[in-house]
Amino acid sequence: MSDGHYGRHAAPPAGAPLGMAVVEQPAPQPAPPARSRTSGGDAVRLVLRGIGQTLVTAGLVVLLFVVYEVWVTNLFAHAAQAKVHTALENEWATGQDPLSLPGGSQNGIPIGTGIANIYIPRLGRDFAFTVVQGTGADSLEKGPGHYLGTALPGQVGDFAMAGHRVGKGEPFLNLDHLKPGDSVIIETKQSWFVYRVEGDAKTGNISAKDAHGVPGREVVYPDDGNVILPVPDNPGLAPGPNDHYMTMTTCHPKFTATQRMVVHAQLVTSMTVPRTGSKMPDSISALYNAAGV
Amino acid sequence: MYTWIWRHLPGVLALKLVQVLVLVAAVCALLLFVVFPWVEPHLPISHVTVNGQ
Numbered sequence: 001m002s003d004g005h006y007g008r009h010a011a012p013p014a015g016a017p018l019g020m021a022v023v024e025q026p027a028p029q030p031a032p033p034a035r036s037r038t039s040g041g042d043a044v045r046l047v048l049r050g051i052g053q054t055l056v057t058a059g060l061v062v063l064l065f066v067v068y069e070v071w072v073t074n075l076f077a078h079a080a081q082a083k084v085h086t087a088l089e090n091e092w093a094t095g096q097d098p099l100s101l102p103g104g105s106q107n108g109i110p111i112g113t114g115i116a117n118i119y120i121p122r123l124g125r126d127f128a129f130t131v132v133q134g135t136g137a138d139s140l141e142k143g144p145g146h147y148l149g150t151a152l153p154g155q156v157g158d159f160a161m162a163g164h165r166v167g168k169g170e171p172f173l174n175l176d177h178l179k180p181g182d183s184v185i186i187e188t189k190q191s192w193f194v195y196r197v198e199g200d201a202k203t204g205n206i207s208a209k210d211a212h213g214v215p216g217r218e219v220v221y222p223d224d225g226n227v228i229l230p231v232p233d234n235p236g237l238a239p240g241p242n243d244h245y246m247t248m249t250t251c252h253p254k255f256t257a258t259q260r261m262v263v264h265a266q267l268v269t270s271m272t273v274p275r276t277g278s279k280m281p282d283s284i285s286a287l288y289n290a291a292g293v
Numbered sequence: 294m295y296t297w298i299w300r301h302l303p304g305v306l307a308l309k310l311v312q313v314l315v316l317v318a319a320v321c322a323l324l325l326f327v328v329f330p331w332v333e334p335h336l337p338i339s340h341v342t343v344n345g346q
Contacts, residue, residue: 053294064321068329069338135342137334147342162342172341225344250341257340 069167073141077169080142085130088114097189098133099152106152109133115146116153118161118171119185119280121291122178129171131186135162144171144248147228151244153186154193154270158245160228165250165261172250175263180206180216183287184246184265191272192284195246195265212237214245214264219252227262 091098091114098115099106109115111134120127135145144163151157163172178184180199185192199216200208206216214232226232228247230239239245244267252261273281298316302309333339 049296050294061324064324065329068325069333072325072329140341145342164339164341166339168339220343222340222343227343249343251339255338257337260341260343262343 071167073167074169077141077143077164077167081130081169084112084114084132084142085117088117088130092189099188100190106133106148111136111148112139112142114143115188117187118144119187120178120182121185121288121293122182123174124293125288129163129169131161140164141168143169150228150247151230153188153246154191154244154267156239156241156244157230158228158232158239158247159186160247160249162249165252166255172248173254175248175250175261176217178206178217178263180204180208183291184248185284185287186246187280191270192281193267193271194269194284194287195244196268198264198266210266212243214266216265217261217263219259219261222257222260224260227260227264232262232264 088098098109098113112132114130115133116131118129118131129143131144131146132139132142133146133148135147139145140162144161146152147160147162150160153159163175164170165172165175178197179201180197181201182197184195184197186195187193197206197216198208198210198214199206207218209215212231212234214234218227218233220227226235227249229235229237230245231237231243232245232247246265246267248263248265249260251257252259269283271281271283299309299313302312304312
């Protein structure tokens with residue numbers, strides 16, 4: 001503060017109202033005497049300051065954890081996803097198909113390696129992920145994971161996947177945006193498969209159930225493994241020759257793990273087309289126009 | 294604690310500020326790349342599968 005400042009208030013003009021400024025500014029005085037280092041007040045102050053700093057620090061650490069969850073894990077996951085995607089493209093380019101192993105068994109597919117690509121037009125042209133084998137934490141950090149033992153793409157039964165919703169690449173962040181009839185495209189080395197989200201496409205009711213009682217979307221508790229049965233939600237029912245389901249699970253509500261959001265789809269198209277690089281067949285890319293993206 | 298650290302940093306003000314930035318960055322890196330990745334699997338927030346798989 002300048003001397004002039006002090007000076008103005010130290011001598012208020014006569015007749016000026018007795019305002020706060022006058023009260024706030026005491027006459028200049030010498031610096032306060034140095035506090036005794038051993039006084040009881042200082043000890044209390046020290047403890048309070050320590051508690052305060054600890055709490056503020058803890059708050060900042062928690063904030064940083066949120067940053068980690070929603071941003072940093074994405075950086076790691078995108079790098080991991082790019083790696084499995086490139087590896088799968090290379091496998092395909094050299095004529096190998098991880099899905100056509102001797103005996104048609106999927107036991108030989110290494111956990112955490114890519115098996116197929118998934119595209120969902122409703123979620124944008126840039127929505128493309130390589131699906132990896134297995135749903136362990138290590139697999140899911142790379143991309144959507146295929147539940148071991150469930151059907152492979154295009155097979156009779158239920159091709160079931162799990163994916164993160166917040167952080168870790170968040171492939172299924174907007175799974176709740178899917179509407180009945182939306183296309184979910186699966187690309188394997190041999191084929192393109194188009195699944196359509198269940199539910200009533202006419203009314204837009206995503207909870208509407210098909211002949212087997214399978215809805216387009218449902219929210220269940222984490223221990224409800226029935227949603228990934230060969231015929232979802234139908235324990236003991238063997239799938240018929242036309243029951244090609246696909247199921248995606250993720251956490252619900254966002255940022256929590258209280259429940260699971262589950263989206264079911266049914267196969268409508270399977271095409272075997274020779275691969276021409278990574279280009280989509282016209283009939284597949286037309287689905288993007290149909291979705292208005 | 295922070296006062297104590299500040300008092301024990303050597304050098305002039307500018308040098309102290311640089312050291313503070315380095316310390317903060319080091320702590321953030323430790324948390325982001327070591328502590329959080331270790332802690333996270335023990336938290337139930339990122340579970341997305343059904344049936345305990």
